[in-house]
Amino acid sequence: MALSGFVDFFQKGKTFKPKKKFEPGTLRYSLHTQAQASLSSGINLRAAVLLPPGEDLNDWIAVHVVDFFNRINLIYGTISDYCTETSCPTMSGGPKFEYLWADGNKYKKPTKLPAPQYISLLMEWAEAQINNESLFPVSTDIPFPKTFSSQCKKILTRLFRVFVHVYIHHFDRLVAIGAEAHVNTCYKHFFYFIRQFDLIGDRELEPLQEMTAHICKDPPIECINSPSRSNNR
Numbered sequence: 001m002a003l004s005g006f007v008d009f010f011q012k013g014k015t016f017k018p019k020k021k022f023e024p025g026t027l028r029y030s031l032h033t034q035a036q037a038s039l040s041s042g043i044n045l046r047a048a049v050l051l052p053p054g055e056d057l058n059d060w061i062a063v064h065v066v067d068f069f070n071r072i073n074l075i076y077g078t079i080s081d082y083c084t085e086t087s088c089p090t091m092s093g094g095p096k097f098e099y100l101w102a103d104g105n106k107y108k109k110p111t112k113l114p115a116p117q118y119i120s121l122l123m124e125w126a127e128a129q130i131n132n133e134s135l136f137p138v139s140t141d142i143p144f145p146k147t148f149s150s151q152c153k154k155i156l157t158r159l160f161r162v163f164v165h166v167y168i169h170h171f172d173r174l175v176a177i178g179a180e181a182h183v184n185t186c187y188k189h190f191f192y193f194i195r196q197f198d199l200i201g202d203r204e205l206e207p208l209q210e211m212t213a214h215i216c217k218d219p220p221i222e223c224i225n226s227p228s229r230s231n232n233r
């Protein structure tokens with residue numbers, strides 16, 4: 001499947017939650033456009049996630065957190081009619097993996113919830129993090145907080161759980177609507193990104209370990225240098 005088709009697929013269709021956008025003329029809009037251009041060009045996905053020369057890592061991560069939030073919203077939206085409290089009474093990834101919800105607010109202790117309720121709360125929580133200007137500053141004059149990296153790891157870890165649930169419990173629906181190849185490409189992009197910058201722990205990745213080994217076969221990029229993790233813009 002051409003990557004341009006992947007980009008087109010995730011720029012239209014219904015979404016589970018409102019899409020977040022970058023303001024034209026801003027640094028993040030420029031980085032977002034650059035990232036989309038890389039995907040459309042058909043280059044190796046491992047190369048597409050690399051930090052562009054001279055750019056700040058936190059800005060690059062911020063752009064991708066928002067993009068992945070939007071795309072995973074759309075992925076879940078394509079199967080949400082089939083993910084009900086009856087069909088999915090727990091938020092799980094097969095019999096070995098079950099996720100409990102806690103947000104430190106209404107759900108102070110980890111709580112067992114039906115998958116659609118869990119995912120709705122997850123998306124609302126993630127959207128609130130993205131909209132929090134003290135965490136995702138809108139101006140380059142304002143530095144990212146010290147908690148930015150850890151909070152992005154938490155956001156991406158929770159978004160990964162949506163992939164787990166969709167792949168394990170609703171894969172047949174993805175195939176039925178012809179979305180399998182698009183979702184696989186989105187997953188590969190997500191996986192290469194979080195591995196490149198060490199954003200999700202190995203234990204969290206276990207539910208899709210076998211599938212990941214099967215589909216993530218882009219040839220490695222030679223001489224990848226680890227980017228500087230400076231918070232300076």
